[in-house]
Amino acid sequence: xxxxxxxxxxxxxxxxxxxxxxxxxxxxxxxxxxxxxxxxxxxxxxxxxxxxxxxxxxxxxxxxxxxxxxxxxxxxxxxxxxxxxxxxxxxxxxxxxxxxxxxxxxxxxxxxxxxxxxxxxxxxxxxxxxxxxxxxxxxxxxxxxxxxxxxxxxxxxxxxxxxxxxxxxxxxxxxxxxxxxxxxxxxxxxxxxxxxxxxxxxxxxxxxxxxxxxxxxxxxxxxxxxxxxxxxxxxxxxxxxxxxxxxxxxxxxxxxxxxxxxxxxxxxxxxxxxxxxxxxxxxxxxxxxxxxxxxxxxxxxxxxxxxxxxxxxxxxxxxxxxxxxxxxxxxxxxxxxxxxxxxxxxxxxxxxxxxxxxxxxxxxxxxxxxxxxxxxxxxxxxxxxxxxxxxxxxxxxxxxxxxxxxxxxxxxxxxxxxxxxxxxxxxxxxxxxxxxxxxxxxxxxxxxxxxxxxxxxxxxxxxxxxxxxxxxxxxxxxxxxxxxxxxxxxxxxxxxxxxxxxxxxxxxxxxxxxxxxxxxxxxxxxxxxxxxxxxxxxxxxxxxxxxxxxxxxxxxxxxxxxxxxxxxxxxxxxxxxxxxxxxxxxxxxxxxxxxxxxxxxxxxxxxxxxxxxxxxx
Amino acid sequence: xxxxxxxxxxxxxxxxxxxxxxxxxxxxxxxxxxxxxxxxxxxxxxxxxxxxxxxxxxxxxxxxxxxxxxxxxxxxxxxxxxxxxxxxxxxxxxxxxxxxxxxxxxxxxxxxxxxxxxxxxxxxxxxxxxxxxxxxxxxxxxxxxxxxxxxxxxxxxxxxxxxxxxxxxxxxxxxxxxxxxxxxxxxxxxxxxxxxxxxxxxxxxxxxxxxxxxxxxxxxxxxxxxxxxxxxxxxxxxxxxxxxxxxxxxxxxxxxxxxxxxxxxxxxxxxxxxxxxxxxxxxxxxxxxxxxxxxxxxxxxxxxxxxxxxxxxxxxxxxxxxxxxxxxxxxxx
Numbered sequence: 001x002x003x004x005x006x007x008x009x010x011x012x013x014x015x016x017x018x019x020x021x022x023x024x025x026x027x028x029x030x031x032x033x034x035x036x037x038x039x040x041x042x043x044x045x046x047x048x049x050x051x052x053x054x055x056x057x058x059x060x061x062x063x064x065x066x067x068x069x070x071x072x073x074x075x076x077x078x079x080x081x082x083x084x085x086x087x088x089x090x091x092x093x094x095x096x097x098x099x100x101x102x103x104x105x106x107x108x109x110x111x112x113x114x115x116x117x118x119x120x121x122x123x124x125x126x127x128x129x130x131x132x133x134x135x136x137x138x139x140x141x142x143x144x145x146x147x148x149x150x151x152x153x154x155x156x157x158x159x160x161x162x163x164x165x166x167x168x169x170x171x172x173x174x175x176x177x178x179x180x181x182x183x184x185x186x187x188x189x190x191x192x193x194x195x196x197x198x199x200x201x202x203x204x205x206x207x208x209x210x211x212x213x214x215x216x217x218x219x220x221x222x223x224x225x226x227x228x229x230x231x232x233x234x235x236x237x238x239x240x241x242x243x244x245x246x247x248x249x250x251x252x253x254x255x256x257x258x259x260x261x262x263x264x265x266x267x268x269x270x271x272x273x274x275x276x277x278x279x280x281x282x283x284x285x286x287x288x289x290x291x292x293x294x295x296x297x298x299x300x301x302x303x304x305x306x307x308x309x310x311x312x313x314x315x316x317x318x319x320x321x322x323x324x325x326x327x328x329x330x331x332x333x334x335x336x337x338x339x340x341x342x343x344x345x346x347x348x349x350x351x352x353x354x355x356x357x358x359x360x361x362x363x364x365x366x367x368x369x370x371x372x373x374x375x376x377x378x379x380x381x382x383x384x385x386x387x388x389x390x391x392x393x394x395x396x397x398x399x400x401x402x403x404x405x406x407x408x409x410x411x412x413x414x415x416x417x418x419x420x421x422x423x424x425x426x427x428x429x430x431x432x433x434x435x436x437x438x439x440x441x442x443x444x445x446x447x448x449x450x451x452x453x454x455x456x457x458x459x460x461x462x463x464x465x466x467x468x469x470x471x472x473x474x475x476x477x478x479x480x481x482x483x484x485x486x487x488x489x490x491x492x493x494x495x496x497x498x499x500x501x502x503x504x505x506x507x508x509x510x511x512x513x514x515x516x517x518x519x520x521x522x523x524x525x526x527x528x529x530x531x532x533x534x535x536x537x538x539x540x541x542x543x544x545x546x547x548x549x550x551x552x553x554x555x556x557x558x559x560x561x562x563x564x565x566x567x568x569x570x571x572x573x574x575x576x577x578x579x580x581x582x583x584x585x586x587x588x589x590x591x592x593x594x595x596x597x598x599x600x601x602x603x604x605x606x607x608x609x610x611x612x613x614x615x616x617x
Numbered sequence: 618x619x620x621x622x623x624x625x626x627x628x629x630x631x632x633x634x635x636x637x638x639x640x641x642x643x644x645x646x647x648x649x650x651x652x653x654x655x656x657x658x659x660x661x662x663x664x665x666x667x668x669x670x671x672x673x674x675x676x677x678x679x680x681x682x683x684x685x686x687x688x689x690x691x692x693x694x695x696x697x698x699x700x701x702x703x704x705x706x707x708x709x710x711x712x713x714x715x716x717x718x719x720x721x722x723x724x725x726x727x728x729x730x731x732x733x734x735x736x737x738x739x740x741x742x743x744x745x746x747x748x749x750x751x752x753x754x755x756x757x758x759x760x761x762x763x764x765x766x767x768x769x770x771x772x773x774x775x776x777x778x779x780x781x782x783x784x785x786x787x788x789x790x791x792x793x794x795x796x797x798x799x800x801x802x803x804x805x806x807x808x809x810x811x812x813x814x815x816x817x818x819x820x821x822x823x824x825x826x827x828x829x830x831x832x833x834x835x836x837x838x839x840x841x842x843x844x845x846x847x848x849x850x851x852x853x854x855x856x857x858x859x860x861x862x863x864x865x866x867x868x869x870x871x872x873x874x875x876x877x878x879x880x881x882x883x884x885x886x887x888x889x890x891x892x893x894x895x896x897x898x899x900x901x902x903x904x905x906x907x908x909x910x911x912x913x914x915x916x917x918x919x920x921x922x923x924x925x926x927x928x929x930x931x932x933x934x935x936x937x938x939x940x941x942x943x944x945x946x947x948x949x950x
Binding site: 067107117131 | 844845846849852853857864867868941942944
C-alpha cells in the first residue's frame with residue numbers, strides 16, 4: 001500500500017475519510033467539455049454528504065472515478081485520498097482492497113445492478129470472503145446476520161433466491177447488505193431510492209440513516225431529489241454539468257440557497273402539502289361519468305415451480321367512476337393493483353368479474369373491433385418512456401401514427417401540420433422532430449408519449465406512473481404540461497402513481513388501494529389534510545419533504561421493515577398487520593366501504609375515531 | 618411427475634434451492650422431450666406426402682423401363698396402393714423400427730445405410746462442433762478483453778475471409794496444403810478409428826462455425842462487461858479475473874448457446890458438402906441423392922435422423938440456457 005505523506009503542508013480537513021481535490025474527468029480528448037470539472041469534496045467519518053443534481057450532472061461519475069470505477073476511456077486527474085491512500089495513484093490491487101472493504105457501494109436499480117445468475121446470498125458472501133477472510137460457514141452466518149440487519153423478510157429463504165425472485169424493495173435491501181458486508185467506513189449510495197415507491201423510499205432512507213448512526217460510517221447520498229437528502233444529510237453539495245455549484249450544511253443549502261440554480265431545483269421538489277392551485281375543487285361528481293368501473297375483480301393464475309397452481313386476486317370489489325373533465329388519481333405501493341385496475345379498465349386484460357362502462361356503454365361484451373374504434377377516445381401514457389416508443393420511428397412519425405390509424409383520410413400534409421402543432425404544444429423543438437427515441441432525454445421521450453396520446457384529443461387519458469422514471473425537474477415540467485393540456489381540451493384523467501404528492505398536484509380526487517382493495521376515496525385536498533384510513537396516513541408520512549427541519553423527525557418514525565407481501569393477504573382487514581390501531585374486530589371482519597360524507601369513502605372499522613380525533617397517530 | 622416422492626410418502630418434502638431447481642428443470646426437460654415426439658410425427662407426415670406430390674417417381678429417371686417392369690416395381694414396393702394406405706403401412710413398419718428398403722441402392726435397407734453412415738457423420742459433426750467451441754470461445758473472449766487489439770483486428774479480418782469462402786473451396790485448399798504439399802494428412806477417405814482422416818474435414822466444417830462463435834462471444838462479452846452488475850461486482854473489490862470468471866462469463870455465453878440450435882442445422886447441411894469433398898462414407902450424401910432419385914424411404918430416413926438431431930440440439934441449447942440464466946428456468950405457463 002502506498003502511504004502518501006502530507007507533503008509538509010497541513011491537510012485541508014485533517015480527519016477527512018475521503019477527500020477529493022480538483023477532480024477532473026474527461027472523455028474523448030481535451031476538446032470536449034469535462035464531464036467532471038475541478039470538483040473538490042470531502043466526507044468525514046459519521047457524516048452524510050448529500051450530492052444533488054439533475055441526471056448528467058456528473059455526480060455519480062465523480063465518486064465512481066474517485067474509486068477507479070469510471071468507464072473505460074475516461075481520463076481522470078486530480079487528487080483523491082481515502083485515509084492515507086492516494087487512490088488515483090494506487091495500483092489496481094490496492095483499489096480492490098478499498099472497494100467493497102473500506103468503501104461500500106449501493107447503486108440505483110438493483111434489478112440490473114445485481115448479477116442475475118447468482119443467489120443474493122452468494123453475492124453478499126463475496127465481499128465477506130474477499131475482505132474479511134472468513135471461512136465459508138462463518139461467512140454464511142454473517143450473510144444471515146446482514147440480511148436481518150437490513151430487515152429482509154425471511155432471510156434464510158431469501159439468501160438462496162436469485163435477484164429476479166425478489167421484489168424491488170428486497171433487492172435494494174440485498175444491495176445494501178452487499179455494501180455493508182465488508183464493514184465499510186464509507187458508504188456511497190447512488191440514487192438508492194429512485195426506482196422505488198414512496199413507502200420503500202422512506203424505508204431505505206431510514207435504513208441508511210440508521211446504519212450511518214449505528215456504525216459511525218461516512219455516507220455519500222447521490223440523488224436528484226432534495227427531499228431524499230433533507231432527512232439524512234449533514235452537508236449538501238449541488239452539482240450541475242460537471243461542476244460544483246454550491247456546498248454547505250443541509251440547512252444552509254435547503255433553507256437559504258445562494259445560487260439561483262439551487263433555488264430552481266428546490267422549487268421542483270414540490271411541497272406536497274402546500275395549497276394547490278392546479279386542481280380546482282368542486283368539479284368532481286358534477287359531470288356525468290365517462291368511465292365507470294363496478295365491482296371489478298381480477299385474478300391471475302400463479303404457477304409455483306411449474307407444477308402447482310393457485311389464484312392470486314390482484315383486484316377485488318373495486319368500483320369507481322371518472323367524471324367528464326375530472327382527474328382521478330389511483331395511489332398505493334407496488335403490487336397494490338393500481339396498474340391492474342388501469343389495464344382492466346382499458347380492456348387490456350379480462351376481469352374475472354364486474355363491469356366497465358364507457359359513456360354508459362358496457363365494454364365487457366363488446367367485440368374487439370368496436371373496442372378498437374373506442375380506443376381513439378381512450379389514450380394511454382406509460383411509465384418507461386423509452387421502452388414504450390418504437391425505436392425505429394422518428395418523433396414526427398411516432399406522433400403521426402395515431403392519426404394514420406384513426407383518421408386515415410387525412411392528407412399527409414394536413415397530418416404533418418397537426419403533428420407539428422401538437423409537438424409545439426408539448427414543448428418540443430423542431431430540431432428534434434426527425435430524431436429517434438433513443439436520441440432524446442427521458443423528459444423529451446415522455447413529451448413524445450404525451451403528444452402521441454393527446455393528438456387525437458381523447459376524452460380520457462390514462463397515465464401509468466408517467467413521471468417516476470424522470471428526475472425532479474423534468475417531473476415538474478411534465479406535470480405542468482399534463483395539467484395545461486387537460487384544462488385546454490377538457491380531457492378526463494386517470495392517473496396511476498405511487499407518488500401521492502404528484503396526485504395531489506394533478507387530480508381532484510384520489511383512490512387509495514391496498515393489496516387489491518379500495519381503502520379510501522376522497523377529494524385530494526381533504527385526503528391530504530385529514531386522511532381517514534391509517535394506510536393513507538402512512539403513505540402521507542412516507543412522503544419526503546425537502547425541509548431539513550421536519551424531514552429527520554419524519555424519517556425517524558418510518559418502520560424499517562418490509563411491508564406485508566401481497567400473496568399473503570390476511571383475513572379480515574388486510575391492513576391490520578401493519579396498523580397500530582387494529583382491534584379484534586379488524587381480524588374478524590373486513591371493513592365495509594362506507595360513505596364518510598363530503599364525497600369521501602373509506603374502508604376502516606375505526607375511521608370515525610380517527611375523524612373525530614379520538615385516536616391520534 | 619417429479620413430485621412422486623412426496624406423493625408416494627404422503628408427506629411434504631422441503632426443497633433447498635438446488636433440488637427446487639433441479640426438480641423444475643427435470644420436469645421441464647421431460648416435458649420438452651415429450652414434445653419432440655409430436656413434432657417429429659408432423660414432420661414425417663408432411664415429408665411423406667410432399668415428396669410423393671413432387672413430380673416424377675422413384676423409377677422415372679435413369680434407364681427407360683418397360684411399362685410392365687415399371688408396374689412390377691411399383692407393385693413390389695407397394696406404390697400402386699392409395700397414398701393413405703402407403704402412409705399407414707410406413708408408420709406401422711416405423712413403429713417396429715423398419716425404415717424400409719432403399720429404392721436406389723440395390724439390396725440395402727435404409728436402416729442399414731444409416732447404421733453404416735451415421736457414425737461417420739456424427740463423429741464429423743461432433744468433432745467440428747467441439748473444435749469450433751474450443752477455438753471460437755477463447756478467441757472471442759480474447760478479442761473482447763483487448764478490444765481493437767491485434768487479436769480483435771485479426772479475428773475481424775479472418776472472419777471476413779472465412780465467411781466469404783464456401784467450404785467446397787476451403788476444403789480442397791486445406792487438402793492441397795496439408796495433404797498434397799506438406800503430406801501431413803490424407804487428402805480424402807476414411808478409416809474407422811483413424812483420427813488422421815477426420816482432421817481436415819472437421820477443420821473445414823468447423824471454420825465458419827468457429828468464426829461465428831468467436832464473433833458472438835466477443836459481442837456478447839463486450840455487452841455484459843458494460844452491464845451495471847459488473848460495475849457492482851467491481852465495487853465489491855473483486856479483481857478483474859474473478860469478475861470475468863464468476864460474473865461475466867455465464868451471461869456472455871447465453872447468445873452463444875442460443876446459436877447452438879442453428880449451428881446444428883449448419884452442421885447437417887455443411888456435412889453434405891464436406892463429406893463429398895473428402896469422400897467420407899457418411900450420411901450427408903444420401904440427403905441429396907435420395908431426393909434426386911425420389912428414393913422415398915431413404916429421404917424419410919434422413920428426415921427422421923436430421924429432424925431428431927435438430928430438435929435435440931435445440932432442446933439441449935434451451936436447457937443449457939436455463940442452466941446459465943435462472944430467469945429462463947420457469948415456464949411461464
